[in-house]
Amino acid sequence: xxxxxxxxxxxxxxxxxxxxxxxxxxxxxxxxxxxxxxxxxxxxxxxxxxxxxxxxxxxxxxxxxxxxxxxxxxxxxxxxxxxxxxxxxxxxxxxxxxxxxxxxxxxxxxxxxxxxxxxxxxxxxxxxxxxxxxxxxxxxxxxxxxxxxxxxxxxxxxxxxxxxxxxxxxxxxxxxxxxxxxxxxxxxxxxxxxxxxxxxxxxxxxxxxxxxxxxxxxxxxxxxxxxxxxxxxxxxxxxxxxxxxxxxxxxxxxxxxxxxxxxxxxxxxxxxxxxxxxxxxxxxxxxxxxxxxxxxxxxxxxxxxxxxxxxxxxxxxxxxxxxxxxxxxxxxxxxxxxxxxxxxxxxxxxxxxxxxxxxxxxxxxxxxxxxxxxxxxxxxxxxxxxxxxxxxxxxx
Amino acid sequence: xxxxxxxxxxxxxxxxxxxxxxxxxxxxxxxxxxxxxxxxxxxxxxxxxxxxxxxxxxxxxxxxxxxxxxxxxxxxxxxxxxxxxxxxxxxxxxxxxxxxxxxxxxxxxxxxxxxxxxxxxxxxxxxxxxxxxxxxxxxxxxxxxxxxxxxxxxxxxxxxxxxxxxxxxxxxxxxxxxxxxxxxxxxxxxxxxxxxxxxxxxxxxxxxxxxxxxxxxxxxxxxxxxxxxxxxxxxxxxxxxxxxxxxxxxxxxxxxxxxxxxxxxxxxxxxxxxxxxxxxxxxxxxxxxxxxxxxx
Numbered sequence: 001x002x003x004x005x006x007x008x009x010x011x012x013x014x015x016x017x018x019x020x021x022x023x024x025x026x027x028x029x030x031x032x033x034x035x036x037x038x039x040x041x042x043x044x045x046x047x048x049x050x051x052x053x054x055x056x057x058x059x060x061x062x063x064x065x066x067x068x069x070x071x072x073x074x075x076x077x078x079x080x081x082x083x084x085x086x087x088x089x090x091x092x093x094x095x096x097x098x099x100x101x102x103x104x105x106x107x108x109x110x111x112x113x114x115x116x117x118x119x120x121x122x123x124x125x126x127x128x129x130x131x132x133x134x135x136x137x138x139x140x141x142x143x144x145x146x147x148x149x150x151x152x153x154x155x156x157x158x159x160x161x162x163x164x165x166x167x168x169x170x171x172x173x174x175x176x177x178x179x180x181x182x183x184x185x186x187x188x189x190x191x192x193x194x195x196x197x198x199x200x201x202x203x204x205x206x207x208x209x210x211x212x213x214x215x216x217x218x219x220x221x222x223x224x225x226x227x228x229x230x231x232x233x234x235x236x237x238x239x240x241x242x243x244x245x246x247x248x249x250x251x252x253x254x255x256x257x258x259x260x261x262x263x264x265x266x267x268x269x270x271x272x273x274x275x276x277x278x279x280x281x282x283x284x285x286x287x288x289x290x291x292x293x294x295x296x297x298x299x300x301x302x303x304x305x306x307x308x309x310x311x312x313x314x315x316x317x318x319x320x321x322x323x324x325x326x327x328x329x330x331x332x333x334x335x336x337x338x339x340x341x342x343x344x345x346x347x348x349x350x351x352x353x354x355x356x357x358x359x360x361x362x363x364x365x366x367x368x369x370x371x372x373x374x375x376x377x378x379x380x381x382x383x384x385x386x387x388x389x390x391x392x393x394x395x396x
Numbered sequence: 397x398x399x400x401x402x403x404x405x406x407x408x409x410x411x412x413x414x415x416x417x418x419x420x421x422x423x424x425x426x427x428x429x430x431x432x433x434x435x436x437x438x439x440x441x442x443x444x445x446x447x448x449x450x451x452x453x454x455x456x457x458x459x460x461x462x463x464x465x466x467x468x469x470x471x472x473x474x475x476x477x478x479x480x481x482x483x484x485x486x487x488x489x490x491x492x493x494x495x496x497x498x499x500x501x502x503x504x505x506x507x508x509x510x511x512x513x514x515x516x517x518x519x520x521x522x523x524x525x526x527x528x529x530x531x532x533x534x535x536x537x538x539x540x541x542x543x544x545x546x547x548x549x550x551x552x553x554x555x556x557x558x559x560x561x562x563x564x565x566x567x568x569x570x571x572x573x574x575x576x577x578x579x580x581x582x583x584x585x586x587x588x589x590x591x592x593x594x595x596x597x598x599x600x601x602x603x604x605x606x607x608x609x610x611x612x613x614x615x616x617x618x619x620x621x622x623x624x625x626x627x628x629x630x631x632x633x634x635x636x637x638x639x640x641x642x643x644x645x646x647x648x649x650x651x652x653x654x655x656x657x658x659x660x661x662x663x664x665x666x667x668x669x670x671x672x673x674x675x676x677x678x679x680x681x682x683x684x685x686x687x688x689x690x691x692x
Contacts, residue, residue, distance in 0.1 A: 022579065030430060037429040038402065038422070045402060048422035056582040058437060058573075058589045169467030170537060181479040182471075193486035193496050292630060300574050301466075322670070326630075 005040070006032070012071050016054060019063055019087070023054050043072070063087075137369040140342055142222035153229050155369055157263075161237040162380040165205035166302040166332070176202025207240040208304050208332060208382070213290060215309035216274065217248035217281040223339045223367075224278075227308060228267055230372060232258055243298045246270075247286035248279035253294065283313045283352055284320035291326050302332040304382060308366060310340050313352030321355040328359040333382055335362040337375070342367030399425060405454075413604045414443070414450040415597055423588040424451065433546055433567035435582055438590035441634020444570040448527035451566065458524040460565070462511040464534035473538065474551055476508045502555035516549050516561040526565040532575045543581050593635060595622050601635060602642055609642050616653040617642050619687035621665065627679075629671045637665050655681050 009032065016023045031053045038045045047068055055064050066087055136152060144152065173180055183199035212231050216224050235242040235258050244254045257269035271277075287307075299305070305327060313320060328334050336356060340346045342365040348357060357363065362378065365371045399405045405428075406421040416424070424447070427434040436444045452459035462473060485506070486496045509517070515526040528542070545551060546567065550560040569585060571577055593601065599618045602609060609617075621638045633641075641664045650657055658680045666672045675683075 022583070024583075027583070030432070034426045034430055037426060044418060045422055048419040049426055051419070052423035052426060052586045052588055056435065056579070056585070056587040061589060168535065169465070170469060170535065171467070182477060185477070185479055185482055188486075189496065189498055189501070193483070193490060297573050297575065326670075 012050075012068075013054070015071060016064065016067060019067055021055065021060050021064065022057075027054055046072075137373075139369075140367045141226045141339065142367070149226065152226065152369055156226065156229050156372065157233050159230075159233060159237075159372060159376055161234050161376055163208050163210055163238065163240065163304055164380055164382045165207050166383075167203045168206050170204045171201040172204050174200065174202030176200050178202070206301075207238065208302050209241045209243070209298070209300075210234065210238060210379075211243045211245075211298055211303050211305045211331070213245045213247065213251075213287070213305065213307045215248065215281060215283065215307075216246045216277055217312070218278045219281065219310055219312045220308075220339070221278045227366070228270065229263075232263055232266060235259075236261075241298070243294075245290060245294070246274055247282070247289075248276045249282050249285075250276055251286040251289040251294075252276075281309075281313050281352075282315040283309060283311070283356075284315045284317070284323055287323040287327060288319060291323055291330070295327070295330050299330045304333045304335065304379065305331045306335050306337055307356075308337045308339075309352075310338055311348070311350045311353035311356065313350070317351050317355045320352060321359075324356045324359040328361075333361050334359065335364060335375075335378075336360045337364050337366035339365065339367040341365035342371060399428065401425075408454050409450055410604075412450045412453055414446060415593075415600050415604065416447075417590075417593075417597070420447070420588055420590065423586050427568075427586050428566060430586075431564060431566075433569055433585040435569045435571070435577075435585035435587050436590060437571050437573060437587070439592070439632065439634055440572055441636030442590045442592060443635055444590055445527065445529055448525055448529075448568040448570075451568065452525040455522070455525065455566070457522045458514075459527060460511045460515045460524050461527045461529060463529050464531050464538070466533060466535050468534045468538050470541070472510055473541075474510050474512045475553060476510065477502065478506045478508050482506050504556065507553075507556070512545060513551060513559065515565040516551060516559060518559065518561050520561065520563050523563045524565045526567045528567065528569045530572060531569050531577055531581075532571040532573055536578070539578055539581055543578075543584065546581075546584055592625055592632070595619065598622065598635060598638060602638060605639055606642050606646065609646050610651050612652050613645060613650060614642065615691040616684075616687055617645070619691040620653065620658070620683060623683045623687060624665065624675070627675070629666065629674065630668050631666070631671060633665045640664050653684060653687075655684055658684060 010028060013023050013028045013031075031050060034049050034053055035046070038049050040046050050068065051061070051064055055061055070083060070087060133155075136148060136155070139148065139152075141149070141152070171178060173183060178201045180199040180201045184195060184197075187197065187199060188195045212234070214220075214224075214227055214231065220227075231244050235244065235255075242255070244258055246252055246254055252274045254270045254273060257273055258266050260266040260269065307327075324334075338348075338353070341348075341363065348354065348363070364375060364378070366375065399408070402418070402421050402425045405425050406416055406418065409416045409421065423434055426432070434447075436447060438444055448461070449459055482501050485501065489496050511526070515524050531539070531542075534542075548560075549564040550558055552558045567585075592598075595618055598621070599614060602614045602618055606614075617638060621633050621641070625632050641661065644661055644664045645653075645657070648657070648661070659676050662672050662676060662680075666675060
């Protein structure tokens with residue numbers, strides 16, 4: 001392998017990393033030793049070898065293919081740079097993922113002109129009196145002024161989340177009703193092989209995975225920012241997988257950007273990723289995309305699904321009915337959260353809600369802090385049946 | 397059998413009736429050369445498991461299969477003690493007025509070897525092919541354990557000691573993506589996504605696997621399945637369905653496809669009622685007409 005080729009190879013690795021692919025030095029070394037075994041002159045073999053070693057997600061394959069094609073073709077083509085920029089724009093993740101310091105005070109204000117151009121800092125009094133808090137708890141998100149909304153964001157981030165558990169098929173020593181032969185035999189050896197007491201195993205429990213599908217269309221706009229805070233807070237607080245999607249005219253998965261520890265950066269990344277903020281609503285279409293492309297991948301293991309929407313849908317009602325039914329069949333519990341439900345005179349008459357209602361387990365408001373607290377209580381106690389009585393489904 | 401080029405591996409697989417894309421052959425070849433596990437993903441029924449079977453046949457070695465499921469633990473994946481025999485042994489000794497000796501009770505004689513242990517058995521002359529099937533069905537706990545085993549191919553049994561092999565197995569891991577497998581594990585492996593085959597490749601698969609099928613029927617079936625994969629269906633048919641359907645139609649003595657027989661046997665191809673309803677009748681005729689024009 002010539003020095004020039006090696007140099008190019010390493011450069012190619014760097015380019016892929018820039019594009020957001022998970023390429024590390026170890027992988028590059030594997031590739032170098034892998035190339036000993038194939039004909040580098042054969043471009044297609046070189047391509048497949050690089051691909052099998054450097055990519056390990058299906059979603060990254062098209063990006064890799066394009067980058068490879070651009071990088072390894074004969075040089076000096078006129079529009080190279082333009083194409084390259086086109087590719088960079090399509091890179092996998094908006095911005096770097098982990099580089100931000102988790103602590104705020106570590107960032108001193110150094111650039112005066114920068115802070116002058118930004119909005120004036122509003123200092124928020126978090127320690128409110130009891131009655132203030134009570135009023136805020138019951139105030140509709142849509143009617144809040146910026147200051148109240150900031151205060152509520154703080155309160156949202158302090159909510160305690162817990163999703164009730166399901167029994168897994170894994171066992172551990174305990175008080176269950178399955179005999180643990182291994183420990184029983186061990187114990188019996190102390191009494192010369194006579195079994196005096198049986199050892200038992202019990203089933204291990206794990207919290208249920210959670211999937212949130214939120215409507216960010218125009219009619220939901222007044223709620224969107226606070227709801228994203230709420231989704232972020234849930235994801236940060238729960239140890240089990242939490243998958244998050246948003247939609248107005250099309251579905252976008254926002255699980256990855258929400259994983260960052262810095263909330264502001266996370267929300268900014270979500271903003272960059274989603275292209276249809278405050279657009280029209282196509283619930284049926286979006287749920288279909290979810291069912292077809294993601295359902296099988298994220299709904300296993302008895303997941304609880306939260307759909308957040310006001311149900312204003314201009315799309316195909318039949319499609320919505322069908323996809324809601326499919327979603328219902330594939331999850332453990334389907335909860336619809338509707339901010340409009342907070343109004344005393346609201347009746348679920350829109351076509352969208354009418355179509356969805358028969359397949360919903362719980363239909364709950366999500367218009368103020370109190371309703372989020374109520375949701376937290378329900379999620380923690382989800383194994384009891386929505387209509388009373390215990391609800392055991394096993395294996396989930 | 398030792399392979400010296402990708403071509404050689406690809407044509408050897410063909411002789412075993414497995415039609416591999418160049419990319420898959422390259423991945424497999426490198427997995428063998430670099431002694432790395434190969435992680436295969438793809439929709440159900442595209443022949444992931446088959447890769448391991450063919451490879452074992454080619455290398456003339458044992459195929460050890462570990463089917464994953466939720467709760468799969470060390471006792472089912474690695475080893476278990478044969479409690480019944482241990483109990484019997486204690487009783488027999490007792491009858492002879494002797495006392496059970498612990499070291500003897502937990503010796504190799506009473507050990508049940510499960511797939512992972514079988515794969516790294518030091519007495520093995522040739523590396524085995526270890527197929528870890530549908531890893532997405534297992535849980536985090538097992539994944540973490542597997543990561544450990546795959547990194548150094550040694551297993552410690554407290555009562556016996558550490559078992560290690562100088563002939564590590566060729567590892568093939570498959571996943572249907574019903575759950576995201578952890579990145580750390582995928583990073584240790586070579587990765588290949590098996591796509592649905594093209595018309596020509598799929599026809600070749602049907603021909604090699606089912607040489608008895610009439611030529612016209614095989615072409616029509618392949619064309620029909622390819623058309624179905626472009627439709628908006630919840631579950632697209634895999635190659636396994638193509639072969640099942642062909643077998644069904646051959647058993648029914650069909651020489652060619654017609655709308656009636658397609659509707660009657662659609663259950664061999666589409667596995668969801670929604671999908672069957674969508675295709676049956678009108679769509680069947682439309683697709684069939686198109687297929688007849690295209691494949692002649």
